[in-house]
Amino acid sequence: MRLFYGLVMAVALLACGRAFAHHAFTPVFDADRTITIEGVVTEFKLVNPHASIAMDVTDDAGQVVAWVVEMSGKLNLTVGGWTEDSIRTGDRVTVSGNPTHSGSPGLFLRKLVRADGTELLTPGAVRRNALEEARRQRAEQRSSDN
Numbered sequence: 001m002r003l004f005y006g007l008v009m010a011v012a013l014l015a016c017g018r019a020f021a022h023h024a025f026t027p028v029f030d031a032d033r034t035i036t037i038e039g040v041v042t043e044f045k046l047v048n049p050h051a052s053i054a055m056d057v058t059d060d061a062g063q064v065v066a067w068v069v070e071m072s073g074k075l076n077l078t079v080g081g082w083t084e085d086s087i088r089t090g091d092r093v094t095v096s097g098n099p100t101h102s103g104s105p106g107l108f109l110r111k112l113v114r115a116d117g118t119e120l121l122t123p124g125a126v127r128r129n130a131l132e133e134a135r136r137q138r139a140e141q142r143s144s145d146n
Contacts, residue, residue, distance in 0.1 A: 029070075029098040029108040036096045037067060037107070044087040048073040053087060053095070053112075057105070069095050071109040072123055080123035091115065 025031070039057035053069040071077065087093065092115045097107035112120040 025098075025108065028100055030101050031098055033099055034096055034110060035099045035107060036094060038092070038094045039067065041087050041089055041091045041093060042066070043089060044084075046074050046077060046082065046084050046086075048075060051077055051082075053093075053109075055093065055095070065105050067105040067107070069097065069107055069109050069112075076123045080121065082120065086120055087112070087114075 037055075037057045039055040041053055041055050043052075043054040045052050050073055051071045053071075055067050055069065056064045057067050059065050072080075094113040095107070095109060095111070097110045100106045109122060111122070114120070
């Protein structure tokens with residue numbers, strides 16, 4: 001019986017390690033660098049634990065390269081205003097984000113700009129912008145009170 005419980009614990013620990021590794025940002029993406037790519041959306045998945053965009057990007061040699069853009073999960077993105085229709089297959093978009101350490105064609109989203117110039121931001125950026133706006137309004141209010 002001890003052997004059985006020992007095996008169960010070993011499997012549980014391995015599963016936990018894999019779950020934590022899946023959600024780790026730093027081992028996969030380079031937080032110190034930001035790149036921008038432009039291409040055509042081939043698929044958008046608004047799912048948990050991470051939403052993703054697959055897109056075809058033409059490189060400097062004229063070759064089409066399939067990129068994967070990873071982002072926060074559905075819950076966080078929908079709080080930030082994203083919907084299933086935020087991006088559609090065939091849309092031309094410009095994406096800025098943190099590239100992979102390995103140099104593979106992937107990045108973690110920081111900002112997406114549609115062809116019409118509208119921006120879709122990460123939930124963190126939306127919150128930061130809201131905080132900055134609230135600070136600006138308080139500063140204006142203090143100035144007008146004096």
